[in-house]
Amino acid sequence: MTASITTPGPFLRADRDGERRWFLGGGVHTWKVRESESNGAFLLFEDQMTQGKMTPLHTHPDADETMYLLDGEILVHLDGHEHRVEQGGLMMAPRGVPHAFMVLSETARMLCLHTPGGGEAFYWGASEPIDGDDATPGEVDFGRVRASAEQNGGIQLLGPPPFSHVDTGMHSAVVPTATG
Numbered sequence: 001m002t003a004s005i006t007t008p009g010p011f012l013r014a015d016r017d018g019e020r021r022w023f024l025g026g027g028v029h030t031w032k033v034r035e036s037e038s039n040g041a042f043l044l045f046e047d048q049m050t051q052g053k054m055t056p057l058h059t060h061p062d063a064d065e066t067m068y069l070l071d072g073e074i075l076v077h078l079d080g081h082e083h084r085v086e087q088g089g090l091m092m093a094p095r096g097v098p099h100a101f102m103v104l105s106e107t108a109r110m111l112c113l114h115t116p117g118g119g120e121a122f123y124w125g126a127s128e129p130i131d132g133d134d135a136t137p138g139e140v141d142f143g144r145v146r147a148s149a150e151q152n153g154g155i156q157l158l159g160p161p162p163f164s165h166v167d168t169g170m171h172s173a174v175v176p177t178a179t180g
Contacts (some may be wrong), residue, residue, distance in 0.1 A: 020129070024127060025126060027047045027050075028049075028130065041117060044112070055100045056100060056159060057161065059099070061155075063114040064115050066090065067111070077101070077162045077163070119154030120154070
């Protein structure tokens, strides 16, 4: 018996096309290509964020994560070193490499690519659908982010954001940790 390989069919998405979800770690995700649409080859979403949003230190054990900045500026902690990434810049964290980022500009927009796919269940479990054009930020809930990581895999949370030395002017921001 010969195994058959299915190839995904072609499709197009315009600028505003794709399902929009509020990521409970902060930001609006617009799903551009879901894993099932690429036959598991990759996951691609746009992430719209505001100043001060930061991620815990984490890895993706089974996927490389590439971030291409469409607008704004972020500070990336990549394998123990910090780098500023501005509009048009790119960051790639190979699978298993510890990384985190923080938004420095008032807003930032980036494309996030996971290759191969495999982390979609984590992002899905750590987000809520957005109805219509409402882009009002939802509540940040790192407890649900952590729970989705534990339940769905695709990410390993290692510790708090490594950016305590950076003053963003967002003194009331909630700082996520790996444990809550």
